[in-house]
Amino acid sequence: MKEVRIHGRGGQGSVTAAELLAVAAFEDGKYSQAFPFFGVERRGAPVTAFTRLSDKKIRLRSQIYEPDYVIVQDATLISAVDVAAGLKPEGMVIVNSEKSAEETGLDAGIEVRTIDATGIALEIIGRPIVNTTLLGAFAGATGEISIESIKRSVLARFPGKVGELNVRAAEKAYQIMAATERTPHAKPGAREKRETHEIHEKIGTAAIGKPGTSEVTKTGDWRVFYPEFDMEQCTRCGKCLENCPDAAIIKRTLSGKEADAARKKAEELEKAGKINKAAVKKAPIRYELDPTYCKGCGICANECPIKGIKMKLEEK
C-alpha cells in the first residue's frame, strides 16, 4: 500500500486531486481511497487531503500520518506547515515550485522533486489551478500510476474542453518528470522535529486573551495576484481602502521632504496636462498595499473608478 498526502490551499483543488488520484488508481486495477482532513479551512488557508493506493483491499480508515509521497501544491506552505511530517525514509516530496529542490527549504535527506506546475497551468489552462498538473507530475515522478489512468480520471470528472486542457497540462508535467532521472536517495538523515505551533507559544495562554491577535497570521501568503497602485492617476477617493475585507490597504500622508517631492512631481504632471490641480494638492496622500495580509482578491482593482489598480501575478 502506498499513502499520499496532498498539501494545498483551500480552493486549489487538493481534495479533488486526492479523488482524481484514487479514481485513476481504480482505473489501473488497484484499490484506492481518498478523503480530506476535516477542518474549517477557507479558500487560501492551508488544507490537507489524502489518498491510499493498494493492490489489496484497504481496511485502514485512519488519517495518513506516515506518507510514502507528499504533494505540495503551493511552495509557500513549506514555511507554514510541516509538509514532510512523518514522511517514510524512502519517501518523496513533490513541490510545485520553479525553484530547485535544494531551494525549497525542506530538510536535506528528503528526496524532493520540483516542477513549475503554476507555469504549466497558466500556459495551458490559463488559470493557476495546478492540481491536475501535479497529478501528471506524480505519475511521472513515482511510476505508481499510469498517465493514461490519470487522463481518464480527469476527463470523467471534467468533460469537454476544461478536461482536455487539464489533461494536456498533466501530460506535460508527466513528460518533464519522466524525463528527469530520479536522483539516488540521499541517506535519510535524522529529521529535526519542526515546531508548527509557534503562534500558540507567542500568545502563551490557553484562552483567547487579547483582541486582534489574528494579526500574527500572515494571510499575505495566500495570494496569487497582488494589486499595483498607479499613484499618479489616483484621485484619492479611498474606495480601495473602504472595500478591502482584510484591512490590507494603508493610507499614508507623506510629510517634510517626501511630501515636497511628491508635490513637485505632481506639478510636473499637471504642467504636462496629465492630472488636474486638485490632484496636486492631494499628492502627499498615498495608498499602499500591506503585503503581509493582502489575499489578492482583486476587489480594490475592480472598484477603482479610474481603473488605476492592476492585479499582477505574484512572484514566488
Add this chain to the structure above:
Amino acid sequence: MQAQEAERPIDLLASGHRACAGCGAALTIQAILRATGANVFVANSTGCMEIISSQYPQSAWKVPWIHSLFENAAAVASGIEVALKALGRDDEGKVVVIAGDGGTVDIGMQAISGMLERGHDVCYICYDNEAYMNTGNQRSGSTPFDASTTTSPFGKKSFGNDRPKKNMPAIAAAHGIAYVATTSVGYPRDLAKKVQKGIAVRGPAYLQIHAPCNVGWGFDSAKTIEIARLAVETGLWMMYEIVDGELVNVMKVPRQQPVEEYLKQQRRFAHLFKMPGGEAQIKLIQDAANYNLERYKAVSPVGTREIQT
C-alpha cells in the same frame, strides 16, 4: 518604512482573519464596526464570521465579543443587555448581534422573536449570504429562488431552490419594533447610516445586510461589490427602512438592470442559462424583481420619517 504618518482604516476586525479572499461578509463586519466604533458588545452566532475570526488561540475582534451557539445569539445578547443594566453599565456601549442568515432566519428564529418581543435594547444585524456557507453552501431560508446549492441542487427535475427568500425583515417588523432596515455591502455609506440608526434607537432593531459570497455563489473574488450592487440595481434586493411599522426611505432604482446581468455572473444560477425551460425561470425571477420595485414604490411615496432615539 519611513517615519511617516500611517493611517490604517479603523480596523476593529483585525487583519489575519481567515475569511476567503474577497469575502463579502468579512467586508460587512469591517463596515459595521467602522460605523459603530469601539463601544459595542458583540454576540456572534456560529457561522462563517465566527469561524474565520476566532481560530484558537487567536481572535480578530478588537471589541468585546462572545461566541454563542448557532441558535441563541439573540438570547445571549438579551442576557448581556440586562446584565449591563443591572450593573449600571449600560452607558458603556450598545449590545449588537452579528449573525448569518442561517443563524437568523432558520436556526435562531425563536431566540430572535423572544428578544424583539421582550424589547431588549439590542441591535440585531444579519449578514445575508443566502446559504450555510460555513459548512459548504447548503440551502437556508434566505436562499433565493432557483439558486443551486448542495441541498437544493439543480437537475433533471429541479431548477434549484424552489422557494423564494423568507421575508425576515417583515417578520421582525411584525414584532412592532422601532427600527428595521435592509442594506447591502455594496453601499457602504447607506450601510453605515443604517447601522448608526440601529444602535441609536432605544429598544430592539433589526438589520439585514446583503453580503455576497464569491465561493458559494460562484463568481470571481474581485466582483463581490459589483455583484452586491447588481442585486440592488436589478430589484432582487430591496433597500429600505421600516420605522415604527412604516415602510420608508426605499432606495430608488433609477435604471433597472435586467436580472440576467446579476444571474449570469454566478455559478449558482448558471443552469438557468443551459437547461431547457431555464428561460421561463429567468422570466419568473424578472417578474419577482419587477414586483419588488412596484410594491415598494407603491407604498413609499415620500418616505422621510425619522427614528426616535
